[in-house]
Amino acid sequence: MTLDTVKRALETPGERLPYAELGMKDDEYQRVREILGRRPTGSELAIYSVMWSEHCSYKSSKVHLRQFGTKAPKSEALLVGMGENAGVVDIGDGWAATFKIESHNHPSYVEPHQGAATGVGGIVRDIMSMGARPIAVMDSLRFGGATQPDTRRVLPGVVEGIGGYGNCLGLPNIGGEVVFDPCYIGNPLVNALCVGLLRKDQIKLATAPGPGNKVVLFGARTGADGIGGASVLASATFEEESQAKRPAVQVGDPFMEKLLIECCLELYQADVVVGIQDLGAAGVSCATTELAAKGTGGMRVNLNLVPLRDPTLRPEEILMSESQERMMAVVAPDDIPAFMAICDKWDVPATVIGEVTDTGRLVMTWDGDVIVDIPPGTAADEGPVYERPLVEPAGQTALNAAGPCRLPRPTTGAELRQTLLALLGSPNLASKEWVTSQYDRYVRGNTVLAQPADAGMLRISEVMPGAQDTDRGIALATDGNGRYAKLDPYTGAQLALAEAYRNVAVSGASPLAVTNCLNFGSPEDPEVMWQFAEAVRGLADACRTLGVPVTGGNVSFYNQTGTDAIHPTPVVGVLGVIDDVSRRVRPGFVADDLRVVLLGE
Amino acid sequence: MSAARVGIVTFPGTLDDQDAARAVRLAGAEAVPLWHADRDLRGVDAVFLPGGFSYGDYLRCGAISRFAPLMDELIPAARGGLPVLGTCNGFQILCEAHLLPGALTRNAGLHYVCRDQRIRVENTDTAWTCEFAPGQEIVLPIKHGEGRYVADAATLAVLESEGRVVFRYAGGNPNGSLGDIAGITNEAGNIVGLMPHPEHAVEELTGAPSVDGRGFFTSILKRLVNA
């Protein structure tokens, strides 16, 4: 196979590249050609195709998500808002919390255990990359009907994957949801949330400033995991092709991730990190372009130096590999020995693969030849933006007209009994202990509330050295209801927020900030796009009313099989703070002779 | 008199070391961190091998940790009478290191299980249980996927006849352990291993809905002071 170098691209301008197979549209490919003033090399195409995929570029959702910023209420607590790996909020006494929820829906359908496990792994690395110690996880799950055969395949694997990965990292699972509905049968939803703690003055950002600084790749070696997955697996329907793509699933190594966590915390402690980025779906492509774009603007990378698990990988594949448990840091040359010593202590492989420059170009070489030479911002920030058409779904009015008043009502005692039994026996109301008992809620001893409480709560005084003097705690809840959102996505999104907000409030904490995971069908379907636009508008309006900013989140499109989309399912996570964690409110009646008061209508 | 010093071992992948240290401190002893790669017990009076997923629980739980440099020091010291407590992964490591007989295998239900579990204290002569009453029932969290205690019939008979079954599950066996065994001791009674987590049951605010775990730490303190 000939190496497609920049030199070769200039010499063979007419060569056709498989951009369509990589999920790139004609006009998008044309734009790449305009940006570069020539055809891209295969490696450059790999970078643009993953960075401009729906998954990484938010090209269909961007115009709507802006409302989270424009309508955001004034909040003194917000330290880092949307656009970074995760939002950071001030929780008082010099401490900050960072949290985010993210989907791993499609991979969890293809391989439930590994898909869900790597979903947890990914969100945990996002939290680590902000400079925080990850301290807890939550999971919001949607499956097909409880009696549908595929649910039997998907659910146990997903729960095992989330438990196996989170338990091994020592992150208590402090809450979540399990919902069954036939609309999710071919498209289960696996949304994982992670929260971390850090000193307010020690926030880390994904940036590569300072020419001469070194670029270090550390963590697992790069293998053929999920090659092509970022653009193909994560953001396109997979129905027919799924068989062929299956070998491309990523496998998680939670032990490596645990070592990475402890290693990163020690690196932060030693103050030897200038900028840091986790390697998510778009791997080395994403980390290099984003770090470079947010720093001095240039970077030089020798791809031959990337440590490989599979020595036959080509540069294009290295750029697209989704191998898990990897991070990229920017380190001052003088700090390299200290950096390497800490990685060595934790048995974490680390390799200098390049350095920061002031050329404004991201340049990569392979066997001495230049194979990538691009302005990094064009891949990281200047992806396509679509104003997709919106149409209210044809049956929307009829759907709303068919209200519950049309259903037969129980009239006799026996019928009431039947109804009650049916409700109690329904999987959505039944105990979720089969799931929650597979999750460690106690590990590290800071869990104040977990199941069956409405919100999870953690004390922070013993999370990290130096926090002993604070009495504060944080509370978190996630909620969502696809049936409400289907009836009225605007109000449905608001109800999801209101529920999570209330769940945090009843624990005794004050809600502070919001994260969200927006699970929808195909954005190319105007009716789905309408649902999406309405849900975002509703959530942004409700956040303004309640005075809590959205600090980050994730959009998952293409949750559909053929033309059947899932119910629009915005899942909302709310983070709150309690001044004195010993004053938390427990669920249930905690003593005799207490009065019961009903608040609200 | 200086406080008793209890070493807390951290392997790569250990999770409950922080909880273990907290429990030791709450009891009034000094928690001394011990690092797996150091051949140094730092002169501690007792050692706590906490739970977690050392080396990811890969191969078999505890199988790789057993070979840590620190274990080269700990194994002879334990044989010589140093009090050692292993909980969960720590228990697995003690079995893999042959400091305790038998082995811990996959839960009979084939799932990881986290729950508050009733446990009966069967032996109050060990270094770690002398503050409990014989037959006392306590509640401690369990959280493991491989906690099913097995041993051959002869070993089980010896354990039973010598009263070396220290803890038994009560109110339901969560993992299929033979004889409902939750924890055992060596002949001398200085080494105790159990699957449940006393270090997660020492505070009102966090952990299990009990503070029954405190008894382990008051026991060892009493033993060390009287020694």
Next chain:
Amino acid sequence: MARVIVDVMLKPEILDPQGRAIAGALPRLGFSGVSAVRQGKRFELELDGPADEAALSDVRKMAETLLANTVIEDFSIKVEE
């Protein structure tokens, strides 16, 4: 009454964290000379009848649907003499 063995291994391109951890531990135990370790599963199936073609075709189906996760694993079948 025959015994059939089904060996299930992760596909070569799939990460094997367990194998890697074992390979990493060997030098610390004083063993050199092993360059890679992969860990898989071995199933021993006792058949009621002989391991004839029909039985083996059944075993193949069991391996595909239950014993191996063919998304990430390969399997091989052999009859034990």
Next chain:
Amino acid sequence: MARVIVDVMLKPEILDPQGRAIAGALPRLGFSGVSAVRQGKRFELELDGPADEAALSDVRKMAETLLANTVIEDFSIKVEE
């Protein structure tokens, strides 16, 4: 460069819940004719050199001390041709 296989199985007297669960699931999936299943582990070791006597004696030590827990497991070693 040789490949050596170490098979590790639970001793016959030790209950194997995984094998039992599989044996129990087979009839539900429509498979009859399997009377028992046992699940064990298979390790593939790539040696730097040939699988000569010295190397195999090393592998035997690895199996005894690390790959198998001889309290509950038996192992067998074979060289792959």
